[in-house]
Amino acid sequence: MMEIPYSLILACEALSKTFIKTCQTLLLHICNCIISRQAVEHGWDFPRATLLTVLILRGPRRLTSSFLEWKGNSMASVLSRRLGKRSLLGARVLGPPGAAPPSEPQTELLEGAAPQPFVASKDPSCQEQPKEVLKAPGTSGPQLVAFHPGQKVCVRYGGQESTGLVERHSWAEDKVTVWLLDQKLQICCKAEEVWLAEPPGRSPRVPPPEQGTQAPAYRPVSRNIDVPKRRSDAVEMDEMMAAMVLTSLSCSPVVQSPPGGEANFSASRTACDPWKESGDVSDSGSSTTSGHWSGSSGVSTPSPPHPQASPKYLGDAFGSPQTDNGFETDPDAFLLDEPAPRKRKNSVKVMYKCLWPSCGKVLRSIVGIKRHVKALHLGDSVDSDQFKREEDFYYTEVQMKGEAAAAGGPTADPAPTPSVTSPPLTILPPPPPPKAQSSGPDHPGLESYLPSGALSKSAPGSFWHIQADHAYQALPPFQIPVSPHIYTSISWAAAPSSASTLSPVRSRSLSFSEPQQPPPAMKSHLIVTSPPRAQSTTRKARGEAKKCRKVYGIEHRDQWCTACRWKKACQRFLD
DNA sequence: ATTGCCGGGCG
DNA sequence: CGCCCGGCAAT
Numbered sequence: 001m002m003e004i005p006y007s008l009i010l011a012c013e014a015l016s017k018t019f020i021k022t023c024q025t026l027l028l029h030i031c032n033c034i035i036s037r038q039a040v041e042h043g044w045d046f047p048r049a050t051l052l053t054v055l056i057l058r059g060p061r062r063l064t065s066s067f068l069e070w071k072g073n074s075m076a077s078v079l080s081r082r083l084g085k086r087s088l089l090g091a092r093v094l095g096p097p098g099a100a101p102p103s104e105p106q107t108e109l110l111e112g113a114a115p116q117p118f119v120a121s122k123d124p125s126c127q128e129q130p131k132e133v134l135k136a137p138g139t140s141g142p143q144l145v146a147f148h149p150g151q152k153v154c155v156r157y158g159g160q161e162s163t164g165l166v167e168r169h170s171w172a173e174d175k176v177t178v179w180l181l182d183q184k185l186q187i188c189c190k191a192e193e194v195w196l197a198e199p200p201g202r203s204p205r206v207p208p209p210e211q212g213t214q215a216p217a218y219r220p221v222s223r224n225i226d227v228p229k230r231r232s233d234a235v236e237m238d239e240m241m242a243a244m245v246l247t248s249l250s251c252s253p254v255v256q257s258p259p260g261g262e263a264n265f266s267a268s269r270t271a272c273d274p275w276k277e278s279g280d281v282s283d284s285g286s287s288t289t290s291g292h293w294s295g296s297s298g299v300s301t302p303s304p305p306h307p308q309a310s311p312k313y314l315g316d317a318f319g320s321p322q323t324d325n326g327f328e329t330d331p332d333a334f335l336l337d338e339p340a341p342r343k344r345k346n347s348v349k350v351m352y353k354c355l356w357p358s359c360g361k362v363l364r365s366i367v368g369i370k371r372h373v374k375a376l377h378l379g380d381s382v383d384s385d386q387f388k389r390e391e392d393f394y395y396t397e398v399q400m401k402g403e404a405a406a407a408g409g410p411t412a413d414p415a416p417t418p419s420v421t422s423p424p425l426t427i428l429p430p431p432p433p434p435k436a437q438s439s440g441p442d443h444p445g446l447e448s449y450l451p452s453g454a455l456s457k458s459a460p461g462s463f464w465h466i467q468a469d470h471a472y473q474a475l476p477p478f479q480i481p482v483s484p485h486i487y488t489s490i491s492w493a494a495a496p497s498s499a500s501t502l503s504p505v506r507s508r509s510l511s512f513s514e515p516q517q518p519p520p521a522m523k524s525h526l527i528v529t530s531p532p533r534a535q536s537t538t539r540k541a542r543g544e545a546k547k548c549r550k551v552y553g554i555e556h557r558d559q560w561c562t563a564c565r566w567k568k569a570c571q572r573f574l575d
Numbered sequence: 576a577t578t579g580c581c582g583g584g585c586g
Numbered sequence: 587c588g589c590c591c592g593g594c595a596a597t
Contacts, residue, residue: 568579569581
């Protein structure tokens with residue numbers, strides 16, 4: 001089930017601290033990417049990759065059977081909890097399903113113990129290891145060292161020991177090409193004939209077998225898989241090497257079996273971007289390990305990252321040493337814990353929130369949030385596309401309740417309708433009062449939920465009504481006034497009485513019963529324009545036009561327009 | 576204080 | 587629905 005190239009595991013064993021650091025960085029990105037749905041879609045093999053991540057960051061010895069039997073969620077938590085460890089050397093892959101995890105973590109080895117022979121298990125998950133790694137049966141090999149180009153080694157040549165520099169180390173053939181300093185020639189010999197030129201105070205040879213954990217079931221490590229001492233700083237593993245691991249990581253061993261030249265981390269390898277090469281989450285991904293995702297909820301359905309996953313993850317990965325008691329799962333731990341994608345209610349708006357610690361910015365679009373994360377938080381690292389899509393990891397969806405609805409009190413129409421159709425025909429009566437709480441002293445109907453001056457709350461400028469102020473004998477602009485009181489509006493009939501009280505802005509036409517005035521009504525056709533928003537919350541702004549009162553004076557009240565007389569909005573002198 | 580007019584009552 | 591007015595907000 002876990003298709004981890006064995007060589008890779010072994011390779012992980014051989015990593016220097018520097019390399020580990022590099023891997024941590026890179027693998028973080030891997031995991032981040034993997035976890036994201038895109039990664040899945042692009043064929044990343046999450047289990048394998050994460051396993052490797054764990055291997056590298058924590059040390060393979062922690063790979064208990066339970067771990068190997070991981071399914072989906074638990075792995076997530078494993079990752080989140082375990083990534084803090086980064087011990088490599090002396091780690092073991094523990095074995096057969098059912099085997100108990102090693103009771104004793106060997107963390108200490110990390111800090112200076114001698115390298116451990118690598119022990120692998122017969123776990124089915126390892127069955128697909130590349131052959132060249134699987135073959136070696138002997139644990140007794142003198143030396144399990146990976147030779148790196150440039151490394152100073154001793155070699156038995158011509159019956160004597162000579163020193164030389166490693167040219168390359170082919171794991172596949174178990175051969176090491178060494179440039180002999182003495183003879184100034186290049187030889188190719190078996191790996192076991194070569195050993196590291198000893199840096200002072202260090203033994204090139206394999207340390208004593210690891211205590212205890214070596215159950216019979218464990219498949220011994222091939223001795224041509226070299227496990228250099230952790231402190232073998234002779235060759236600094238650089239990022240390129242990390243990249244190579246990651247490159248391998250992104251490919252199924254079945255499809256791409258790591259050739260020996262690759263496994264030995266030959267420096268001749270170009271230092272090209274591994275993600276581009278084979279692992280770019282966004283573009284390729286060579287193979288998927290089928291079935292690994294099947295257990296998790298995230299397979300086929302979009303699943304946004306767990307809100308807290310990233311910070312947690314980061315924190316764990318780089319920080320805290322933690323007690324290491326196996327791979328128990330942590331329910332809230334990781335991304336894949338996320339259940340099925342949330343359903344969105346119609347009234348709920350989905351926003352995207354930045355998860356970067358103490359940021360919390362919320363944006364409306366994915367693009368926006370990605371840009372934000374990238375620009376503000378990932379800024380330095382994103383210059384290379386290496387880490388592209390990492391930003392996927394640092395935001396999450398949040399759902400916002402409709403703001404308008406929240407403010408609108410009892411209104412039942414929270415849905416804003418920003419678009420307005422052609423004004424003259426747009427008569428949108430509000431929905432009928434949800435409940436007749438208008439009973440009692442209140443007016444029946446609308447007024448109960450349209451408190452004075454509060455129209456815009458229920459309909460925030462999104463729709464408005466055209467009304468002929470019936471009561472004041474106004475005419476709808478598009479009416480042909482047959483008689484002052486005879487007009488019909490198509491939609492008017494639908495909401496005859498309510499509209500007049502609803503309209504925040506009214507279109508007025510001159511009352512035909514008031515003969516004396518020229519028709520400003522003509523322009524009022526289009527006065528039906530958008531309501532002034534600022535005013536919508538209060539009563540209508542006082543118009544500048546003179547009103548009947550002013551024109552005729554209070555003493556000629558009889559000449560006022562009806563509306564004025566009734567203390568309503570003047571119908572004659574429109575604003 | 577004046578003016579415009581909304582909200583609402585009454586017949 | 588027509589008519590009226592209390593009361594508020596803008597002026």
